[in-house]
Amino acid sequence: MLRGLALFIGQRRWQTWVPWVLPALLPLFFGAFPGVGSFVHDAYLKAFDTDAEAVGVSAVWQLYAATRWGALVLILLFGPALYGYARHFHLSRLDRIPVLVTLLAVLFALCDWGTTRFVLGPAAKTGTTAVSQASSGNIPSSYYGIEPEWVCVAPLAGQAAEEIPVQGGAFEPARPLLHLGASGGNVVLWDTGADRKSGKDNRTLTLPLSRLRISPTDDPRGTCGASGRQR
Known part of the structure; x- marks a missing residue:
C-alpha cells in the first residue's frame, strides 16, 4: 500500500x-x-x-x-x-x-x-x-469502561419492591442482578431470571438509583436478603 x-x-x-x-x-x-x-x-x-x-x-x-x-x-x-x-x-x-x-x-x-x-x-x-x-452465572469482561458486576439490590428501608418504579419487567430483589452502569439518576441492571408475570428471562431493568441499596456479591447463583446483601 x-x-x-x-x-x-x-x-x-x-x-x-x-x-x-x-x-x-x-x-x-x-x-x-x-x-x-x-x-x-x-x-x-x-x-x-x-x-x-x-x-x-x-x-x-x-x-x-x-x-x-x-x-x-x-x-x-x-x-x-x-x-x-x-x-x-x-x-x-x-x-x-x-x-x-x-x-x-x-x-x-x-x-x-x-x-x-x-x-x-x-x-x-x-x-x-x-x-x-x-x-451462565459468570462475570463478563470489562469493555471500554463498562464494568459488569454482580450485585444484590434492595429497596431502602420502609419501601417494598413493588413500590419501586421499574422499566423492563418485575424487580426481584431476592436474586443477584448484573450491574451495567448508571446515569441520570437511574441504574441499569440485567436480570437473568424469569419474570414472574411474563416468564421472560434475560431482561434489562432500569430503576431509580436513589431508592435502592446496592451491594456487590460473589455468588450470582445465591440469594439476596432484604438488606441488599447476600445471605
Missing part, C-alpha cells in the same frame, strides 16, 4: 492528491470526538437491550473506544494506492470518469465492510458473548 501511495503522490501535484488523501484521514478526526465512541458501546450493549447513554459511559472511555475507527484509515487509503498503481502501469489515462467512479464505488464498499468487520461487528460479538457469560 505504501508503494501505491508513493506512486499516487509522485504522479500528481499536491493540489490534486490532497483532496484524495485528506478524506481518507477523516476517521482519525471523526474518532477524536468522544461521542463517536458511543457507536462502539451501543453495538456492544445492544445485546443487553440498552445503550451507552443509559449506562453512563464516560467521555474518556468513549474517546478511547473511538480509536477503533482508525482501522478505516487503512481501508480508505487503499483507493489512492490502487489508483497509483493503475496510473503507473498505464491502466488509467487522463483521470477517466469510469475509473474514478469505479474506485469510489470500491471505497464505499470497503468502508461499509470495514465498519462491520473491524468496528461495530466485533463490538456486537463481544456483547453477545457477555450476555452468554452472564446467563
